[in-house]
Amino acid sequence: MSTTLDSYGEETGTKDQLVTPWNQQIASGVELLRNPRYNKGLAFTAEERQAHYLRGLLPPAIETQDIQVKRIMRNVRQYAEPLQKYEALMDLQERNERLFYKVLIENVEELLPIVYTPIEGDACEEYGEIFHRSGGLFISLNDKGHILDCLKNWPEKNVEAIVVTDGGRILGLGDLGCQGMGIPVGKLALYTALGGVRPSTTLPIQLDVGTNNQALLDDPFYIGLRQKRVTGQEYDDFIEEFMTAVKQAYGEKILVQFEDFANQNAFRFLAKYSKTHLVFNDDIQGTASVTLAGVLAALPITGGTLADHKFLFFGAGEAGTGIADLIAMEITKHGKISLDEARRKTWLFDTEGLVTKSRKGSLYDYKKPFAHDHEHIKDLVSAIKKLKPTVLIGTSTQGGSFTKEVLEAMAENHKSPIIMALSNPTKKAECTAEDCYKYTKGRALFASGSPFPAVTYDGKKYVIGEANNCYIFPGVAHGCIISGAIRVDAEMFLKAAETLAEFVTKEDLERKQLYPAFPNIRNISAKIAAAVAAAAYDLGLASKIPKPKDLLGLATSSMYSPSYCNYR
Ligand code: NAI
Secondary structure, eight states: OOTTBOTTSOBOOOSSSOOOOOOOOOOOHHHHHTOTTTOOGGGOOHHHHHHTTOTTTSOSOOOOHHHHHHHHHHHHHHOSSHHHHHHHHHHHHHHOHHHHHHHHHHTHHHHHHHHSTTHHHHHHHTHHHHOOOOSSEEEEGGGTTOHHHHHHHSSOSOOOEEEEEOSSSOTTSOOOGGGGGHHHHHHHHHHHHHHOOOGGGEEEEEEEOOOOOHHHHHOTTOOSOSSOOOOHHHHHHHHHHHHHHHHHHHOTTOEEEEOSOOHHHHHHHHHHHTTTSEEEEIIIIIHHHHHHHHHHHHHHHHOSOGGGOOEEEEOOSHHHHHHHHHHHHHHHHHSSSOHHHHHTTEEEEETTEEOBGGGGGGSOGGGGGGOBSSOOOOSHHHHHHHHOOSEEEEOSOOTTOSOHHHHHHHHHHOSSOEEEEOOSSGGGSSSOHHHHHHHTTTOOEEEESSOOOOEEETTEEEOOEEOOGGGTHHHHHHHHHHHTBSSOOHHHHHHHHHHHHHTOOHHHHHTTOOSOOGGGHHHHHHHHHHHHHHHHHHTTOBOSOSOOSOHHHHHHHTSOOOSOOOOO
């Protein structure tokens, strides 16, 4: 329970702990139309219009929510620019929350690239110009010593999930300072649309610790602090105050997802706070889980078990090392080998070449477990020829780096090598789907980080599965919430991956499609939530006891529904 609530669930004030005088009111008339949570626009019935002082405030037509969805989609489709579509959807979220989620859920495949990567990234770049409502909390260095007060100013009291960024490294776009807010807003919209987490329980937070992006500092429309990023102890103390305050405000079970922190900080904070808080990092763990799922799904075609494969990661940052780590854990879980032995099946390749023992002195800690005994190799093709990996995963941000020679070398190693070009956006993908099939003579199994059109090779049509993190994180969050988990364990991400892989059908595999179709994603999230919750109970990390008999039933029935309610 939150330390600032008394046994009646009311805030306790002391001389040092001040209370916000929140006031509850029933909205009616214009205020009701302006309240995004309760507004239904033209869907208010005649009785509701009479009872809630809406007569004359709306045109006479009374519409169903389905017609409203159609109208919104027609309007969104008319915009030529994706950023205009993004703005139209954000406006809708600010106007009519349930309609926004219904639109999103029913058109998930079409709208995902708008509210999530890649377009939300463009939106962050333009955030200063398109900013008109915060949509979450902005906590800056000016708030040092008052972070708990900031949290108390957020009007919702039952917050269960926070996505927080410091804008240090937004997608592939670098330091966007205070303009990273679009990312937590977008991620949490997917918590709701795909994972069924109630919007009133989600809180997007932007921490502003300055920016080293000179263009933003010089931009008259920049919305953040005009100073360079603080680092070292001052930065760590600020994060510590924040992490302490979230527990004070929302209790032990508050879920905090770290998002788009710069590489070193992401690993540091995950290691530090996973011991004391319910935290995960989607860039590291969500990516790892979705990628592992793709590899597991491919096994019926490649033959053998995970342990029979050898993995080479081109790019050894948050994504690459996170995936390598989780794959090694999965091998250990199902094989009779130690984590160290499993890690020896996974090799990293970074800007300096193959990560080897001889480089250990200059390596970041998170790469060290994968620094194996081997001569140092500087170029990728030679590494592939020497190590003979059967799985090649690109997380390097280097578009086109899986050249004809690289792909041909991979085709030498296995009848069906797995090749994943995960770098985003599309132009940064290590290779295209078409090149992958062409240079491996149609033998590879390919997956990507960005959407690719289907490829026809030698008369056969191959559909390209997208290793999209949104298969994983909404279900993981929902599972943590329904079980009242107090810590996130790697086992939950293993379970999430195994569950996702089970959704890939024989027909999908005939098309070499390593991920299931998107329209099924709410069912997938529910199943993942149930698996994650089961893991929480098995590991003794669940606080909602007794354990419900039917976790899948609970996960499904507790999902947020965007359908309108009737008002008395
Ligand atoms: P990061 O910045 O942490 O890591 C990038 C790594 O690539 C660094 O280790 C760097 O040394 C290495 N690298 C850069 N140039 C290289 C070169 N020429 N040769 C070899 N290595 C090189 O970034 P992060 O978070 O790991 O993301 C990497 C890429 O993966 C991004 O493009 C991102 O969009 C993508 N990604 C895709 C996901 C998905 O498909 N579900 C999820 C997360 C990330």
